[in-house]
Amino acid sequence: MSTSASPHDPVTPRAKDGRAPDVFVPDGWVPMRCHADTEEVDFAIVGAGAGGATLAARLAEKGFSVVCFDAGPYWRPLEDFASDELAQEMLYWTDPRITGGADPIALAGNNCGKGVGGSTVHFSMVSLRFRPEWFKSRSKLGYGYDWPVTYEEIAPYYDQAERALSISGPVKYPWGPPRGPYPYRPHEVNAPGLILGRAADRMGIKWCSTPLATVSAPHGKSPPCVYRGYCHYGCSTNAKQSALVVWAARAVKAGAEIRDMAMVGQVETSADGARATGVRYHREGEWRVQKARNVVVSGYAIETPRLLLNSATPKHPNGLANSSGCVGAYLTTQSGPGVWATFEEDIRWSKGPPNMAVTEHWNYTDEGKDFHGGYAFMSQGPLAREWGQNLATSRGLWGEDLQRGMADYNHTMGFVPVGEVEPRACNTVTLVDDEFDQYGLKIPKVTFSYSDNDKRLIEHSVKFMGHMLDAAGGRDQWRNDDTSHLLGTCRMGDDPRTSVVNADGRSWDIPNLWVCDGSLFATTGGVNPSLTIQALALRCADRIESLARRGEL
Amino acid sequence: MLHGASAMLGASVLADSAVEHYRGSFDNPGMYTPLVVSAVTMAAGIDGASGQWLPRRMRDGMYALSGAVGAIGVGFHTYNVLRRPGGLNWLNAFYAAPIGAPAALSLAGAIGLAADEIAETSHPDRLKLFGIPVGRALSAFTALGLMGTVSEAGLMHFRGSFQNPFMWLPVSLPPIAAALTAKAAIEPAGERDGRPMTRSWLWLTSAMGIAGVGFHAFGVSRAMGGWRNWSQNVVDGPPLPAPPSFSALAIAALAALRLRDLEDA
Numbered sequence: 001m002s003t004s005a006s007p008h009d010p011v012t013p014r015a016k017d018g019r020a021p022d023v024f025v026p027d028g029w030v031p032m033r034c035h036a037d038t039e040e041v042d043f044a045i046v047g048a049g050a051g052g053a054t055l056a057a058r059l060a061e062k063g064f065s066v067v068c069f070d071a072g073p074y075w076r077p078l079e080d081f082a083s084d085e086l087a088q089e090m091l092y093w094t095d096p097r098i099t100g101g102a103d104p105i106a107l108a109g110n111n112c113g114k115g116v117g118g119s120t121v122h123f124s125m126v127s128l129r130f131r132p133e134w135f136k137s138r139s140k141l142g143y144g145y146d147w148p149v150t151y152e153e154i155a156p157y158y159d160q161a162e163r164a165l166s167i168s169g170p171v172k173y174p175w176g177p178p179r180g181p182y183p184y185r186p187h188e189v190n191a192p193g194l195i196l197g198r199a200a201d202r203m204g205i206k207w208c209s210t211p212l213a214t215v216s217a218p219h220g221k222s223p224p225c226v227y228r229g230y231c232h233y234g235c236s237t238n239a240k241q242s243a244l245v246v247w248a249a250r251a252v253k254a255g256a257e258i259r260d261m262a263m264v265g266q267v268e269t270s271a272d273g274a275r276a277t278g279v280r281y282h283r284e285g286e287w288r289v290q291k292a293r294n295v296v297v298s299g300y301a302i303e304t305p306r307l308l309l310n311s312a313t314p315k316h317p318n319g320l321a322n323s324s325g326c327v328g329a330y331l332t333t334q335s336g337p338g339v340w341a342t343f344e345e346d347i348r349w350s351k352g353p354p355n356m357a358v359t360e361h362w363n364y365t366d367e368g369k370d371f372h373g374g375y376a377f378m379s380q381g382p383l384a385r386e387w388g389q390n391l392a393t394s395r396g397l398w399g400e401d402l403q404r405g406m407a408d409y410n411h412t413m414g415f416v417p418v419g420e421v422e423p424r425a426c427n428t429v430t431l432v433d434d435e436f437d438q439y440g441l442k443i444p445k446v447t448f449s450y451s452d453n454d455k456r457l458i459e460h461s462v463k464f465m466g467h468m469l470d471a472a473g474g475r476d477q478w479r480n481d482d483t484s485h486l487l488g489t490c491r492m493g494d495d496p497r498t499s500v501v502n503a504d505g506r507s508w509d510i511p512n513l514w515v516c517d518g519s520l521f522a523t524t525g526g527v528n529p530s531l532t533i534q535a536l537a538l539r540c541a542d543r544i545e546s547l548a549r550r551g552e553l
Numbered sequence: 554m555l556h557g558a559s560a561m562l563g564a565s566v567l568a569d570s571a572v573e574h575y576r577g578s579f580d581n582p583g584m585y586t587p588l589v590v591s592a593v594t595m596a597a598g599i600d601g602a603s604g605q606w607l608p609r610r611m612r613d614g615m616y617a618l619s620g621a622v623g624a625i626g627v628g629f630h631t632y633n634v635l636r637r638p639g640g641l642n643w644l645n646a647f648y649a650a651p652i653g654a655p656a657a658l659s660l661a662g663a664i665g666l667a668a669d670e671i672a673e674t675s676h677p678d679r680l681k682l683f684g685i686p687v688g689r690a691l692s693a694f695t696a697l698g699l700m701g702t703v704s705e706a707g708l709m710h711f712r713g714s715f716q717n718p719f720m721w722l723p724v725s726l727p728p729i730a731a732a733l734t735a736k737a738a739i740e741p742a743g744e745r746d747g748r749p750m751t752r753s754w755l756w757l758t759s760a761m762g763i764a765g766v767g768f769h770a771f772g773v774s775r776a777m778g779g780w781r782n783w784s785q786n787v788v789d790g791p792p793l794p795a796p797p798s799f800s801a802l803a804i805a806a807l808a809a810l811r812l813r814d815l816e817d818a
Contacts, residue, residue: 198638201638216714
């Protein structure tokens with residue numbers, strides 16, 4: 001089908017020689033402004049996901065010269081994405097990593113992404129805002145940490161992100177400060193979502209259709225969602241408003257260069273250690289250096305601290321931007337224990353986006369909790385292979401039992417929360433000194449353990465979701481354990497002694513080194529992070545523009 | 554002309570309910586009813602507008618059936634909305650059975666019945682419906698029908714986020730036509746200028762209903778696979794048969810205006 005470089009080809013980039021793949025046209029191209037390595041660009045951005053691609057688009061639209069690097073391919077969804085769960089694992093970051101701690105996080109799955117668009121290429125599109133109090137959860141709710149920004153400062157950027165992504169959501173969102181309808185109307189809720197609704201109605205709690213980043217009506221070149229259900233494995237219709245389809249396309253159009261298949265190994269710094277001077281990256285079999293006036297690290301919560309740590313110099317022996325010791329610390333994830341049940345009725349939960357109905361009841365209710373924090377939970381729609389794996393590994397079914405379990409696939413339904421996890425210094429991303437990846441870079445080690453509070457939250461959610469399934473008429477309940485999202489390893493703050501960057505994502509130690517991705521999160525809240533990451537990136541772009549105007553870059 | 558409007562409305566309902574109820578897999582056997590009844594209405598309308606081979610009583614029976622089934626349909630659709638999780642809310646208004654849609658059948662039946670009444674008399678200017686001069690009654694009725702259709706289009710186009718600016722047309726042109734028609738229904742006798750303004754808006758509304766099919770066809774082309782994937786996109790895309798119900802009602806309103814002119818004379 002394609003005469004260009006195959007996406008499975010591990011070395012050959014597509015975006016070069018003045019053109020980038022057109023994400024909307026099989027085998028298509030769009031012109032792209034390209035820069036020489038020796039040309040000192042305004043911004044070198046490492047990572048083209050929710051943080052990096054968003055920032056690249058906005059900075060380019062403001063007239064800055066931008067080169068955005070991604071270690072993975074530049075996909076064309078219409079030709080690269082197949083209805084094949086196994087083949088689509090090419091979207092994940094599967095380079096060697098070590099996971100440890102008392103509750104090791106499963107890596108190389110849905111909590112990572114490699115390629116332009118990052119993990120938004122396969123995310124579930126859930127686009128929720130933070131509860132306003134979470135930005136000051138220490139002062140207002142008595143736990144966690146305060147962010148250096150307020151909800152009021154972020155709210156206009158939530159608006160901007162929701163408009164840019166044409167979020168399809170309820171006319172009136174039942175939680176949080178009153179605001180107008182989402183830019184696009186909600187999708188028709190599938191059967192598992194309606195079961196959540198039925199249970200919530202019976203238990204007297206609020207629920208609604210989930211605000212999703214997939215369009216319910218045409219938008220530009222994106223057709224409306226066809227409810228194919230493979231959202232976790234790459235949307236092959238482009239209804240999904242991923243960073244690949246929205247921001248990367250906008251970035252290239254505005255004059256940014258996106259370099260795919262380009263793994264950045266080090267941020268280069270000046271001899272005195274005071275400034276970042278560019279990035280050292282591996283592309284087409286060789287190491288090269290792109291010069292830049294500013295460097296932004298947007299590699300998500302493992303690769304961002306790993307790159308800063310791997311960029312250590314005699315001036316910065318503990319890694320760049322790490323005078324606080326917080327680079328790689330305060331790693332959080334979000335707990336996601338599943339509770340599942342079998343129903344008499346036909347459900348067919350593989351139809352439509354996987355999480356079509358949500359309740360944020362326990363994000364906005366503070367009474368009746370034996371823990372700090374909150375959680376949202378949603379109806380689920382795992383595909384058949386993923387579900388079979390869950391039945392085999394978590395429920396321990398095999399042989400005939402597994403066959404019987406799978407025969408109930410169309411009658412099964414469950415809930416999974418996005419549970420807030422305490423940020424703790426002991427949960428970390430560090431470097432493994434004696435193990436190297438295919439580029440010769442030290443690999444990261446991810447260490448994670450739940451706190452007692454985290455465990456109480458998990459048990460509370462399991463119990464409550466179980467009641468909900470009972471109320472809806474489900475039988476044969478069982479549970480499993482999982483996590484989603486990785487956050488917090490370069491947290492923002494007001495104090496250089498306890499944070500890596502300030503509210504703009506600018507590092508305290510090196511003024512032209514920035515971070516823009518989920519590692520900025522001081523706390524995680526009980527909602528999926530992608531919308532907040534994009535809102536932070538949009539704010540960062542505006543802040544950079546005003547700093548540049550004042551000559552403070 | 555009124556029989557023709559009835560037939561056109563019947564055809565619109567037939568095509569629309571066929572596609573929508575097919576989409577709903579005829580989950581309830583009752584979902585076949587509007588297909589049969591709208592076909593009957595259409596037949597009555599064509600008969601009335603052309604040769605009038607059928608005896609009037611039979612034609613009126615057909616129209617009356619249409620009127621009744623439309624009303625029952627509204628009941629069924631309301632029940633469908635209310636029994637879903639969340640009850641009466643935006644989500645169910647968008648995606649459950651459209652509450653107002655079956656009313657189009659009742660409109661078609663009522664317009665047909667009025668047409669036969671008028672045809673029967675040699676003095677249509679003295680004929681009354683419910684004690685109101687027939688021209689006034691029909692003007693009011695079609696104005697209401699137009700506004701009902703405007704709400705339906707408004708709800709559906711809101712569901713489509715008015716993503717194309719032309720989606721504002723059916724919620725901006727017909728209300729003016731409906732308001733002018735309503736004015737014709739209630740203003741004192743003696744207007745003899747032929748109401749050119751009202752007529753123009755009604756013709757415009759009528760033309761818009763036909764153009765709407767073209768816009769909806771364009772909408773179908775914007776779905777994944779476009780017209781090459783017509784078997785899915787015609788079902789899930791903007792409904793091709795829906796917009797001509799504006800044309801049918803506008804034509805009925807034009808006929809009503811003609812009766813109003815007789816009453817004024």
